[in-house]
Amino acid sequence: MNRPLPSPGAPADGAGARDPAAAGTVPSLQEVLPGRRLETPAGSCYHVRWEHPLCFRYGAAPLLEALAVSGRTLAVLGRDESLEEVTLARACFIDTETTGLAGGTGTYVFLVGVGWFEGDLFVVDQYFMEDYDREPALIAALEENLRRFEAVVSFNGKAFDLPLLETRFILARRPPPLRAQPHLDLLAAARRLWGLRLESCSLQTLERAVLGETRAGDIPGRLVPQHYFRYLRNRDPRVLKPVFEHNRRDVLSLLSLACRAARRFESFLEDPPGEDGVHPLDLYSLARLYRAHGLGEAAVRCYRACLDSLPSGPLADRAGLECVRLLRRLGRAPEAAALSRELADARPPRLWALVELAKDLEHRLKDYRGALEVVDRAVGLAEGLRLPETGVTLEALAHRRDRLQRRLRRAERRALRPDPALPESGPAFSP
Numbered sequence: 001m002n003r004p005l006p007s008p009g010a011p012a013d014g015a016g017a018r019d020p021a022a023a024g025t026v027p028s029l030q031e032v033l034p035g036r037r038l039e040t041p042a043g044s045c046y047h048v049r050w051e052h053p054l055c056f057r058y059g060a061a062p063l064l065e066a067l068a069v070s071g072r073t074l075a076v077l078g079r080d081e082s083l084e085e086v087t088l089a090r091a092c093f094i095d096t097e098t099t100g101l102a103g104g105t106g107t108y109v110f111l112v113g114v115g116w117f118e119g120d121l122f123v124v125d126q127y128f129m130e131d132y133d134r135e136p137a138l139i140a141a142l143e144e145n146l147r148r149f150e151a152v153v154s155f156n157g158k159a160f161d162l163p164l165l166e167t168r169f170i171l172a173r174r175p176p177p178l179r180a181q182p183h184l185d186l187l188a189a190a191r192r193l194w195g196l197r198l199e200s201c202s203l204q205t206l207e208r209a210v211l212g213e214t215r216a217g218d219i220p221g222r223l224v225p226q227h228y229f230r231y232l233r234n235r236d237p238r239v240l241k242p243v244f245e246h247n248r249r250d251v252l253s254l255l256s257l258a259c260r261a262a263r264r265f266e267s268f269l270e271d272p273p274g275e276d277g278v279h280p281l282d283l284y285s286l287a288r289l290y291r292a293h294g295l296g297e298a299a300v301r302c303y304r305a306c307l308d309s310l311p312s313g314p315l316a317d318r319a320g321l322e323c324v325r326l327l328r329r330l331g332r333a334p335e336a337a338a339l340s341r342e343l344a345d346a347r348p349p350r351l352w353a354l355v356e357l358a359k360d361l362e363h364r365l366k367d368y369r370g371a372l373e374v375v376d377r378a379v380g381l382a383e384g385l386r387l388p389e390t391g392v393t394l395e396a397l398a399h400r401r402d403r404l405q406r407r408l409r410r411a412e413r414r415a416l417r418p419d420p421a422l423p424e425s426g427p428a429f430s431p
Contacts, residue, residue: 026234026236026237027236029237033048033237042136042137043134043136045127046130047128049123049126050124053120054121054122058256059210059253060260061259066259069258069262071083074262076293077261077265078185078189079188080182080184090151091149091151091184092114092116092149092151093153093154093251094112094113094154094161095113095161096109096160097109097246098164103167104167105167105171108135109168111243111244114126114145115255124251125145127145139174143169146178150181152183153183154184154185154186155185155186155254156185158183158185159185162176162179190210197282203253206257213253213256218245218249219242219245228240263275267286268301269298271301273302278305280310280315283306283309284306286302287302290302296330299323303322307319312346320352324339328360328364333364333365337360344357354374354377354381355378357374361374368407368411372401375397375400379401382397
């Protein structure tokens, strides 16, 4: 069986390549890519297998780490409750190479990489269509393999890989084996976790920025169809070697990225957090993900970590405001007021924090005098700011101050009113 190999050093675009068929130097497919032909009722399909020990690292973590990812984490990352009953040990990791990116019936899938756990190995099976008339055999071989799994992990598979595979299965008059399985699409999860920081969430961008993995000599994905068409013309399998390696690395990236996303999601579920040095934009993204799934305590920890790493600026303001409002929803008004006061007293002071502090003092702590003092501070600060940028108007502050003054006067009158439960004062009775 094949073992993990370093990236090939052949030119990615095949520039300057001679026609080996004319020179009579074409090696066989098996010589270039050791494998075997699987015999199916629909014909033969070429199959290559790579075996990776679980201690093998692609990125920062060993492949073994994936087996510890919980179904709860998968369900949150995939926004699919059916993933709660799944483990990655029973999932397949799938990536396709196609004759184009347009999709539809005119686009063929000529190479499918399927990763899965088998004992103490992570296996990558690659199914290759040697010519267009071999597609039924590829579909038959895939069907036999894929129906064993309980879930599927992909990258943009919901929009591209699986719909395209379903089309090819339907055209071959076979039922698509993954249609009803829970599906973790890592592209959507990556955008929620790292999309604010990264300009692109392509798989290879995530490899570099998140996994710390750089591919040397890799073929760009846009050139993959050209390599396949060149193979169909001259039958030189050497042009396919970088395509197979590209596909193998894509499958390994799926596994490593799933592990990394799971570790990031789980990092602030416990106190103290399990991860240090996280970028502030990633902390903010993670806090919003926690909040969206009702994990308020973890969201508060994450917002506070974001504030600690960003003392000022628009992101700090957004994180602070959302944290204050979340603390209120959690019934922790004194903590919300304390955080608002801390941010209001910072340098430079935050107008929004003064307003939020006034809200807590007025509506939840019933400290009208303290709220009025805070509003007076806010008015003084607002007069020196360009108000459209703050989201606060002098009219709104004046309205809040008038209401507080009325409430304070009513509270003072109630304090002077005699208590009806006490006896009225008067001359002492004597018999």
